[in-house]
Amino acid sequence: MVSSILPLRVEAAEVKRRGTRLIGPIDLTLGKTGVTIVLGPNGSGKTTLLRLMQGLERPAHGSLVWSIPEAEVRTKLAFVFQTPTMMRRSVTDSIAYALTVAGTKRAEARKRAREIAEQVGLGHALDRSAGVLSGGEKQKLALARALIRQPEILFLDEPCANLDGRATREIEIILTDAKSRDTRIVMSTHDLGQAARLADEIVFMLNGCVHETGPAERFFSTPETPEAHAFLNGQIVE
Amino acid sequence: MNEIVEGLVEAARLIVVLDPELVEITLRSLQVTITAVVIAAAIGLPLGAWLAVNRFRSRRLVIALLNALMGLPPVVVGLIVYVILSRAGPLGVLGLLFTPTAMIIAQVIIVTPLIASIAHQAIRDLWSEYHDLLISLNTTKRQRVATLLWDARRALLTACLAGFGRGIGEVGAIMIVGGNIDNATRVLTTAIALETGKGNFALALGLGFVLIALAIAVNLLIHSLSRTESSATW
Numbered sequence: 063m064v065s066s067i068l069p070l071r072v073e074a075a076e077v078k079r080r081g082t083r084l085i086g087p088i089d090l091t092l093g094k095t096g097v098t099i100v101l102g103p104n105g106s107g108k109t110t111l112l113r114l115m116q117g118l119e120r121p122a123h124g125s126l127v128w129s130i131p132e133a134e135v136r137t138k139l140a141f142v143f144q145t146p147t148m149m150r151r152s153v154t155d156s157i158a159y160a161l162t163v164a165g166t167k168r169a170e171a172r173k174r175a176r177e178i179a180e181q182v183g184l185g186h187a188l189d190r191s192a193g194v195l196s197g198g199e200k201q202k203l204a205l206a207r208a209l210i211r212q213p214e215i216l217f218l219d220e221p222c223a224n225l226d227g228r229a230t231r232e233i234e235i236i237l238t239d240a241k242s243r244d245t246r247i248v249m250s251t252h253d254l255g256q257a258a259r260l261a262d263e264i265v266f267m268l269n270g271c272v273h274e275t276g277p278a279e280r281f282f283s284t285p286e287t288p289e290a291h292a293f294l295n296g297q298i299v300e
Numbered sequence: 301m302n303e304i305v306e307g308l309v310e311a312a313r314l315i316v317v318l319d320p321e322l323v324e325i326t327l328r329s330l331q332v333t334i335t336a337v338v339i340a341a342a343i344g345l346p347l348g349a350w351l352a353v354n355r356f357r358s359r360r361l362v363i364a365l366l367n368a369l370m371g372l373p374p375v376v377v378g379l380i381v382y383v384i385l386s387r388a389g390p391l392g393v394l395g396l397l398f399t400p401t402a403m404i405i406a407q408v409i410i411v412t413p414l415i416a417s418i419a420h421q422a423i424r425d426l427w428s429e430y431h432d433l434l435i436s437l438n439t440t441k442r443q444r445v446a447t448l449l450w451d452a453r454r455a456l457l458t459a460c461l462a463g464f465g466r467g468i469g470e471v472g473a474i475m476i477v478g479g480n481i482d483n484a485t486r487v488l489t490t491a492i493a494l495e496t497g498k499g500n501f502a503l504a505l506g507l508g509f510v511l512i513a514l515a516i517a518v519n520l521l522i523h524s525l526s527r528t529e530s531s532a533t534w
Contacts, residue, residue: 116436117435117436118432118435118436136438137438139436140436141432141436143432143433147429147430147432147433149430149433149447149451150451150452150453150454151451159437159447160437163437163438163439163443163447164437164438
């Protein structure tokens with residue numbers, strides 16, 4: 063049996079850049095299942111929190127405690143960025159890249175890349191250059207590249223920020239499908255409607271700290287803090 | 301003005317009749333420069349990529365030095381290689397002086413910093429774009445360098461072509477280490493220098509136009525083979 067990397071405990075973690083605190087101290091526990099949505103105004107630290115958990119940022123203070131050694135954790139994480147990086151390759155090769163760098167033979171990686179590209183709706187663009195895709199297609203490619211390694215946790219940083227309603231719905235279908243395959247999803251968004259549709263748990267951030275956490279249903283119906291209440295009512299929160 | 305026209309006519313004549321001497325020195329020019337560029341690319345491209353993805357204490361100094369070496373005076377390079385390869389020099393025993401190999405060595409020294417520096421610039425830009433993706437995919441340093449070299453291949457091709465341009469037109473170093481020996485080390489640039497010295501301006505200009513045409517032809521050929529300007533592909 064493969065051991066799970068979860069739960070993750072973030073213990074008094076702080077991220078600093080050139081001596082300036084970006085986020086923290088943060089205490090947070092990420093459970094084994096479900097979808098966690100990170101909410102908060104611009105600059106509240108949502109992206110930095112995701113990058114910290116993914117390992118793209120190192121804590122200046124505090125720590126991240128996984129249930130298995132950290133060296134083994136990295137291969138079980140995947141990240142989808144707000145602006146997806148498009149490699150100078152075809153759609154198939156861009157997706158297959160995630161497998162080939164993990165040691166899969168190129169032919170096998172390309173075969174699986176074509177399969178997952180079909181699943182996310184990129185079957186018509188397999189040989190097209192990744193750079194010429196539309197915004198929604200680029201985000202689907204980034205999702206396919208993340209999902210092909212069957213990560214235990216998928217981090218997404220506002221994946222639908224620049225997409226229209228149709229593309230957003232298609233991304234949400236892919237995420238719901240990933241969730242049904244036991245992929246743990248942690249995602250930041252500004253879209254409260256999307257948060258309500260997808261979330262099992264909400265992490266509400268303000269000024270670089272976790273201000274409130276809890277089950278999504280409770281958060282949306284009876285937020286505990288006045289700031290969360292104001293945020294849900296569309297007021298400016300600082 | 302007359303001399304330029306005469307030069308063009310002479311160039312056309314040399315090409316039309318496929319002058320055996322022209323063919324010989326042209327092929328030698330290509331052999332020396334292409335070999336030098338291949339060796340310089342094998343050194344310069346990974347070096348440029350390595351400098352782009354690694355952080356170490358004297359990195360800025362190394363990059364500044366590399367950029368400065370782009371302007372290495374070929375005559376000085378020729379002189380140093382001459383001293384090293386001369387009979388009394390440390391590598392004199394190899395007997396390489398006044399051979400095409402010595403000319404290749406000199407050109408490698410001249411071209412490598414140029415290729416490495418342009419490669420470093422191109423790969424540094426790509427690395428800033430790919431950084432988070434490659435880190436999040438848990439790639440090794442070797443994989444990152446290989447990925448950046450492959451995905452920056454168009455810019456790196458330009459670096460190699462710049463190196464080819466510098467090499468094919470170079471005269472100072474190869475004149476010193478090659479000696480401009482007929483049927484042995486004479487190339488287009490040294491032949492031009494020789495004919496100019498003899499006052500055969502039309503022939504010198506003719507050879508010059510052949511050299512320019514050759515450089516353009518090689519660039520066009522490489523671009524067409526690599527399809528660098530096709531829009532929907534990388």
